[in-house]
Amino acid sequence: MGALQLHVFYLILLLTISSQVISKQGEWKSATATYTKQADASIITEGACGYGDLYKASYGKYSAGLSTMLFNKGSTCGACFEVRCVDHILWCLQGSPSVILTTTDFCPPNYGLSSDYGGWCNFPKEHFEMSEAAFVEIAEKRAEIVPVQYKSRVKCERRGGMRFSMSGSAHFFQVLITNVGLDGEVVGVKVKGSKTGWMPMARNWGQNWHSNINLVGQPLSFEVTASTGRTVASYSVAPANWQFGQTFEGKQFKSRSTKLEVRQREE
Numbered sequence: 001m002g003a004l005q006l007h008v009f010y011l012i013l014l015l016t017i018s019s020q021v022i023s024k025q026g027e028w029k030s031a032t033a034t035y036t037k038q039a040d041a042s043i044i045t046e047g048a049c050g051y052g053d054l055y056k057a058s059y060g061k062y063s064a065g066l067s068t069m070l071f072n073k074g075s076t077c078g079a080c081f082e083v084r085c086v087d088h089i090l091w092c093l094q095g096s097p098s099v100i101l102t103t104t105d106f107c108p109p110n111y112g113l114s115s116d117y118g119g120w121c122n123f124p125k126e127h128f129e130m131s132e133a134a135f136v137e138i139a140e141k142r143a144e145i146v147p148v149q150y151k152s153r154v155k156c157e158r159r160g161g162m163r164f165s166m167s168g169s170a171h172f173f174q175v176l177i178t179n180v181g182l183d184g185e186v187v188g189v190k191v192k193g194s195k196t197g198w199m200p201m202a203r204n205w206g207q208n209w210h211s212n213i214n215l216v217g218q219p220l221s222f223e224v225t226a227s228t229g230r231t232v233a234s235y236s237v238a239p240a241n242w243q244f245g246q247t248f249e250g251k252q253f254k255s256r257s258t259k260l261e262v263r264q265r266e267e
Contacts, residue, residue: 047105193218
């Protein structure tokens, strides 16, 4: 096989694998769902993803806690899922309408109860603990638990740019990243000060990312990579006089129908 034929073979193989991955991501998968009864219609304010007030984080009432199988040690924090109630004539709303949910919390297992009654989030169950406001858009409020189907990595509707919230100390810099577009799932973050090059940050928990480098007094740029592999850089999003506790708005991932801004790394 010649070099050109080999190149074409690998190109076809790559396209085939990519199409299979995209197809699987777009398939409906089976799970279950319950809802948490809270007056403000949101999951607990201080959830396992670290978002705090969900309305300030722009996630509001369309939020959910995920079982261990779906939560994936916090890597799916911020990810969007499309969920619909199916196969229950009494509890599912007519026409099986769907909602788009943002992962904001972890639904812990309860091995003292059967996974079929009470232990909804026991491993290896795939389960969504939805906000009440979101749940009643797909099922009757009287329902205790309903069968659902879900699609992962669906597009999140966000307003404005990504938000970067600073915390930590001079020798433990941490940033919480919220309001992420595309599918909402962040898999990599880099930070750059005026005195440094691009440095990878480590995931602390949820969507909190940290670095042990002292970045105080430097304007900061952030480079965020989504699970799709697409990357966007927000240059000098935080001025040199930024303070811990402040939040800054950067750029946003553009939809696939538009050309993603070409980023040029500073040497």
